[in-house]
Amino acid sequence: MNKKFIFALTILASLLFSEFAVAQKYWVKFKNKNGTPYTTSNPSAFLSAKAIARRTNMGIAIDQTDLPVTPSYVTQVDGVSGVTVLYRSKWLNGVVISVTNTVALTTINSFTFVQSSAPVNKYKIVMPVIDRTVLNPHNENQKTQSPSAFNYGQAAGQASMIGADCMHNYGWRGQGVTIAVLDAGFKDVHIDNVFDSLRLQGRLKGTRDFITGDTMVFEDHTHGSMVLSCMAAIDPGNIIGTAPKANYWLLRTEDVGSETISEEYNWIRGAEFADSLGADMCTTSLGYTTFDGGLNDHTYSQLNGKTAPMSIAATMASRKGMIVLNAAGNEGGGAWNFISVPADADSIITVGAVDPLGVKASFSSFGPTSDG
Known part of the structure; x- marks a missing residue:
């Protein structure tokens, strides 16, 4: 085979398999919190006494959204080669990950407990100067x-x-x-x-x-x-x-x-x-x-x-x-x-923002929400 052709194939392959030459961020949403060691009957394992007292005083029940993300799910995602779990959200039930290749993302999406994934990529811009x-x-x-x-x-x-x-x-x-x-x-x-x-x-x-x-x-x-x-x-x-x-x-x-x-x-x-x-x-x-x-x-x-x-x-x-x-x-x-x-x-x-006379500031955004 022609050496130039082999070289070209090598370059192409390296581009394909290192699509994420720079680590990309993804949100990975889980389907449930099955298998979690945490329970709503023992909130002190994941909430401070002050947080529990606030809920009690306001009549707010501790529910599944208060439970931390299932640790075994996090461990499995983090164990995929090229993946690092950056942080997790118990309310939205998922994790933000750093991933360096598409193969890793495919593996994660194949897990039965994963509902979906979406990019949260980062692009740097010039920091504004504040006076x-x-x-x-x-x-x-x-x-x-x-x-x-x-x-x-x-x-x-x-x-x-x-x-x-x-x-x-x-x-x-x-x-x-x-x-x-x-x-x-x-x-x-x-x-x-x-x-x-x-x-x-x-x-x-x-x-x-x-x-x-x-x-x-x-x-x-x-x-x-x-x-x-x-x-x-x-x-x-x-x-x-x-x-x-x-x-x-x-x-x-x-x-x-x-x-x-x-x-x-x-x-x-x-x-x-x-x-x-x-x-x-x-x-x-x-x-x-x-x-x-x-x-x-x-x-x-x-x-x-x-x-x-x-x-x-x-x-x-x-x-x-x-x-x-x-x-x-x-x-x-x-x-x-x-x-x-x-x-x-x-x-x-x-x-919203107003001026010293209480009149809406020109820069202040307008409502309402799209659903009224």
Whole structure:
């Protein structure tokens, strides 16, 4: 056989059998939770005492969706050559995997307990640059005096608009409430003086990074820091947050270097984690519509709370007894215009944006959901 022809066949074969030269992510959904060692009669094996108490106090039964994914299913998937299980979801009953070849994916789809699989590929884009001076809490020139005894500074308008100043005067400042904040990062929260009381009073309960798998969230994006400041900051004359005495968990689920459906599954992990530790509230100022490369793009017709993975999980989080809040989105007036995922979820609070006069902000996304 001609050597050039043999070489060409070799190259072709290598391309065919290494189709996933770079590992791809897939969502693998299971059919059931058969064979699980966990039972609803022993919830302390998978839920914290606080999470169990919340369900009990609200009359919410512990059911099959609370049970962890069947461990033997995870073990079998993870045991396939070229596959690594990255994380699992008990609410949606499945796992996100990293896979390096099509043969492995075929093997997984042949398992009797696997219902389906779908790509959640990742494409990197340029990270946006955020101008921190716009909302810099240390800018002395931005400090103003508030007529309130709490000296809200620039936050006086928003506190008054939603009645937070009235609640604070009655002593309702978030004491005893645990709030999970899911965002893109919380840069400098560990050193910023507006969060001194949060740290020193032990109300920063913990952190998790569901992108990197560690607890380091203070070196990433500033977006979560700014969101947190609206609630937790205490810097008289500059800003007083709306829940300055609450407890907080900071959970990083958004990777600003990409926009893929993988981030919806990161959020699901974060929401399940917040539920399991007993958080009372789960708040997110993120939303998803279309993705890099057009893969897994949502359409408006899908915004019915029953289609997008993140929306299904947001509904589930609410039904587990957490108050779930999400931004409507910043697509108003743009090509998309409508609310984003998971703002379409059932039983959550979707929040739009207004200007200082209470008029809808031009960028705030429009409703309703596609199913009305």
